[in-house]
Amino acid sequence: MKIVHATSELFPYMKTGGLADAVGALTAALADNGHEVSVFLPGYRAALEHPDAASAERKLRLKIEMGDQFLSGDVRVFSPRKNLKIYLICREEFFDRRTPYGNGDRDFEDNAERFIFFCKGVVETLRLGDLRADVVHSHDWQAALLPLLLRDAERRHGVTLSLKTVFTIHNIAYQGLFPAPAFARTNLPDELNNIDGLEYYSQINLMKGGILFADRVTTVSPRYAKEIQTPEFGCGLDGVVQTRVEDLVGLLNGVDTAIWNPAVDAALPARYSPANMTGKQTCRAELLKRCGFAVNFKGPVFGMVCRFTPQKGVDLVLANRDLFLASECRLVVLGSGDKRIEQELHALTVEAPQKIALSARLDEAMSHLIEAGSDFFVMPSLFEPCGLNQMYSQVYGTVPVVSRVGGLADTVTDADERPADGTGLMCEPNAASLRDALQRALALFADKPRYAAVQRRGMAHDFSWKIAAAGYEKLYQDSL
Numbered sequence: 001m002k003i004v005h006a007t008s009e010l011f012p013y014m015k016t017g018g019l020a021d022a023v024g025a026l027t028a029a030l031a032d033n034g035h036e037v038s039v040f041l042p043g044y045r046a047a048l049e050h051p052d053a054a055s056a057e058r059k060l061r062l063k064i065e066m067g068d069q070f071l072s073g074d075v076r077v078f079s080p081r082k083n084l085k086i087y088l089i090c091r092e093e094f095f096d097r098r099t100p101y102g103n104g105d106r107d108f109e110d111n112a113e114r115f116i117f118f119c120k121g122v123v124e125t126l127r128l129g130d131l132r133a134d135v136v137h138s139h140d141w142q143a144a145l146l147p148l149l150l151r152d153a154e155r156r157h158g159v160t161l162s163l164k165t166v167f168t169i170h171n172i173a174y175q176g177l178f179p180a181p182a183f184a185r186t187n188l189p190d191e192l193n194n195i196d197g198l199e200y201y202s203q204i205n206l207m208k209g210g211i212l213f214a215d216r217v218t219t220v221s222p223r224y225a226k227e228i229q230t231p232e233f234g235c236g237l238d239g240v241v242q243t244r245v246e247d248l249v250g251l252l253n254g255v256d257t258a259i260w261n262p263a264v265d266a267a268l269p270a271r272y273s274p275a276n277m278t279g280k281q282t283c284r285a286e287l288l289k290r291c292g293f294a295v296n297f298k299g300p301v302f303g304m305v306c307r308f309t310p311q312k313g314v315d316l317v318l319a320n321r322d323l324f325l326a327s328e329c330r331l332v333v334l335g336s337g338d339k340r341i342e343q344e345l346h347a348l349t350v351e352a353p354q355k356i357a358l359s360a361r362l363d364e365a366m367s368h369l370i371e372a373g374s375d376f377f378v379m380p381s382l383f384e385p386c387g388l389n390q391m392y393s394q395v396y397g398t399v400p401v402v403s404r405v406g407g408l409a410d411t412v413t414d415a416d417e418r419p420a421d422g423t424g425l426m427c428e429p430n431a432a433s434l435r436d437a438l439q440r441a442l443a444l445f446a447d448k449p450r451y452a453a454v455q456r457r458g459m460a461h462d463f464s465w466k467i468a469a470a471g472y473e474k475l476y477q478d479s480l
Contacts, residue, residue: 253391
């Protein structure tokens with residue numbers, strides 16, 4: 001099949017979270033399976049500076065209609081592996097920035113214009129570059145307009161650009177909500193700016209467009225596909241999702257085992273496997289050392305890697321600060337985002353520097369070390385569409401402590417509830433239930449044979465994209 005993906009993040013060219021890992025691994029797996037895969041990404045500074053892009057050729061010069069004006073842009077293309085091409089939609093004014101969405105304190109004010117331009121750039125490249133696709137697959141609000149813009153272009157130009165379109169919701173909490181005047185930049189017919197189109201409480205909602213107008217809608221776990229049909233998890237779009245329930249499917253993400261595999265992970269000081277776990281102890285000692293802790297510490301090390309947002313349950317961890325301070329354990333946190341959360345975590349490290357360590361930054365290598373060097377991985381999300389770290393943790397023999405929501409509930413089994421096949425510990429998304437799970441983690445770690453059995457079961461689970469990609473291939477084939 002000829003498959004086109006459009007995304008605002010793609011590992012290793014731009015990453016702020018799991019979206020980059022998921023799309024990067026899925027597209028690579030599809031290419032390895034023999035499909036002809038093209039991936040469109042905004043021409044960010046980091047992407048253009050990546051070594052892979054050194055060979056990028058200028059494919060097209062674009063002239064994009066944006067409301068009552070035309071804006072120019074370039075398309076650059078390179079191929080990092082067989083059957084895979086990366087297309088960068090470039091316009092310095094929009095994408096020559098250090099970060100993709102905002103400056104850390106607030107979103108960029110021109111995000112509507114930036115990502116409308118990106119989606120239009122994809123459509124124009126498909127049209128002018130004669131890239132006829134079997135499936136065009138767009139991801140999250142930044143690319144959500146693509147199915148609608150593509151069909152509008154087909155109507156206006158009398159061509160077929162793609163047989164089918166697929167839209168994936170990676171996180172319905174981020175919808176691309178913008179003031180109503182932004183609709184004019186789409187140049188879509190006025191009748192699409194109503195309750196049956198993009199209009200949403202006197203604004204426009206880009207994700208709503210993807211849900212309504214793609215041929216098939218997916219999200220990243222079976223449980224989350226059900227959750228987003230409810231007011232509790234649908235973030236105001238539950239009614240819209242319900243209108244597409246026959247075309248909605250939840251497909252779990254996978255783990256890119258070329259990158260996340262303790263047996264070959266070049267970011268680690270030592271490699272290891274279920275047959276020989278010695279290297280994990282080396283990783284643990286290195287993590288303790290980097291955090292300024294004694295390398296011979298015998299108690300459990302709890303790791304946490306996430307964006308600092310309320311969704312990720314960091315406040316639930318902070319609410320249990322007394323447990324971490326009173327218990328013979330260590331807590332290592334890596335991430336960035338909400339300044340309030342970062343400040344509260346920093347205050348905790350000042351209070352107990354001998355027990356708590358914070359790295360307030362994005363650091364890919366450190367995230368690998370935390371996964372490998374921790375004994376438990378803490379992920380008490382209030383909601384979690386799929387989650388990747390709980391899968392990475394099991395692959396790395398690190399027992400996950402997770403909330404019973406979304407993809408976490410689809411990929412982790414509680415070891416106390418199911419002693420024969422449990423791979424982690426689960427809680428409800430509240431502080432009291434997390435406290436109980438943390439106390440159970442302390443008890444589990446004290447029982448070395450039982451802890452080792454839980455580790456082994458997690459490491460034996462196949463989370464590879466070989467399985468995950470097969471679900472997407474079937475979806476594409478069924479759609480066609």
